[in-house]
Amino acid sequence: MIAALTLLLVFQLVGEVVARALGLPVPGPVIGMALLFAALLLRGGPGENLRQTAGTLLQHLSLLFIPAGAGIMLYGDLIAAEWLPLAAALVGSTLLAIIVTALVLDALVKRRKAGEDALP
Amino acid sequence: MTPRLTELWVYLSASPLLGLTLTLVAYQAAHWLYKRAGYHPLANPVMIAITIVTAVLFLSGMDYRAYFDGAQFVHFLLGPATVALAIPLHAQWPRLKAMAGPLVIALVVGSLTAALSAYGIGALLGASRPTLMSLAPKSVTTPIAMAVAEPLGGLPALAAAMVILTGVLGAICGPYLYRWLRIGDHAIRGFAIGLASHGIGTARAFQVSEQAGAFAALAMGLNGLLTALSLPWIMPWLERLGGR
Numbered sequence: 001m002i003a004a005l006t007l008l009l010v011f012q013l014v015g016e017v018v019a020r021a022l023g024l025p026v027p028g029p030v031i032g033m034a035l036l037f038a039a040l041l042l043r044g045g046p047g048e049n050l051r052q053t054a055g056t057l058l059q060h061l062s063l064l065f066i067p068a069g070a071g072i073m074l075y076g077d078l079i080a081a082e083w084l085p086l087a088a089a090l091v092g093s094t095l096l097a098i099i100v101t102a103l104v105l106d107a108l109v110k111r112r113k114a115g116e117d118a119l120p
Numbered sequence: 121m122t123p124r125l126t127e128l129w130v131y132l133s134a135s136p137l138l139g140l141t142l143t144l145v146a147y148q149a150a151h152w153l154y155k156r157a158g159y160h161p162l163a164n165p166v167m168i169a170i171t172i173v174t175a176v177l178f179l180s181g182m183d184y185r186a187y188f189d190g191a192q193f194v195h196f197l198l199g200p201a202t203v204a205l206a207i208p209l210h211a212q213w214p215r216l217k218a219m220a221g222p223l224v225i226a227l228v229v230g231s232l233t234a235a236l237s238a239y240g241i242g243a244l245l246g247a248s249r250p251t252l253m254s255l256a257p258k259s260v261t262t263p264i265a266m267a268v269a270e271p272l273g274g275l276p277a278l279a280a281a282m283v284i285l286t287g288v289l290g291a292i293c294g295p296y297l298y299r300w301l302r303i304g305d306h307a308i309r310g311f312a313i314g315l316a317s318h319g320i321g322t323a324r325a326f327q328v329s330e331q332a333g334a335f336a337a338l339a340m341g342l343n344g345l346l347t348a349l350s351l352p353w354i355m356p357w358l359e360r361l362g363g364r
Contacts, residue, residue, distance in 0.1 A: 061326060109219065
């Protein structure tokens with residue numbers, strides 16, 4: 001587990017360095033994820049150790065959002081000042097984004113499947 | 121409080137132990153409730169745990185910054201957890217590759233829908249300019265949303281709060297929307313929730329299946345990238361269009 005955690009941190013560190021060196025607009029850990037993904041493709045997959053550690057971390061991903069999430073208490077006044085447009089925009093746009101993305105993807109995947117079936 | 125208790129409180133509230141333990145205990149309690157509720161989307165563990173933590177901080181008068189001094193050890197793990205998303209992505213690689221075209225189109229359409237509808241609804245209801253610019257990047261992960269909102273004239277702190285609320289909202293509503301739209305494919309379910317509700321949506325997706333989680337992670341990463349690149353020039357253009 002420590003070996004796997006070390007590997008994840010090394011990739012995060014490299015991602016952070018790359019993001020800063022190239023002035024990329026994406027956070028270091030996201031670059032680290034892309035680099036680890038590329039490494040896994042080259043190596044043919046993760047070892048058992050890494051798979052287990054990653055699985056444990058990702059099963060409890062919710063836990064990791066609690067500290068930042070509780071910070072919402074600091075912005076109570078900001079939110080209260082314009083609560084109606086904020087609430088409507090949040091609910092409306094979150095639901096719309098999910099619906100539109102899911103419907104577009106579903107239609108494209110079905111169309112492709114239909115196209116494949118029609119091939120001789 | 122008696123003097124000795126006050127002394128103990130002063131000691132504890134200055135040490136990271138209290139914030140860290142509070143975070144873990146709140147999570148255990150929220151997760152226990154979530155499990156008891158049969159993983160019902162309304163019993164979202166992020167929402168319940170945040171409610172517990174903020175209630176405790178409010179009642180005890182503990183400062184958020186003092187809390188975060190301890191909780192940051194948990195917060196820090198977001199980095200390695202993000203890197204770890206590469207493992208489920210790799211496991212889903214054959215399906216990802218096969219769906220590449222549709223995924224890219226859905227990404228662009230979904231990303232624009234998220235940002236433009238947030239801006240549009242807010243503008244129609246008379247939200248101020250800083251509020252609108254804080255709303256636009258709300259579907260992407262916190263560091264990107266804050267970085268995008270600030271140069272546009274938004275408030276990074278408000279953007280961060282909108283990101284958290286969007287995440288919880290999407291994680292709660294997603295399962296109902298999918299039932300209503302009759303979408304059963306875990307790849308599609310995961311992708312849409314990851315795009316709209318970043319990491320909190322992805323956390324929910326991982327509890328449904330590894331496939332949903334992997335596609336959510338992919339959508340989260342790609343939408344973060346696309347939003348960071350596109351909003352800085354789309355928003356000024358949109359404002360000129362709206363004559364604001």
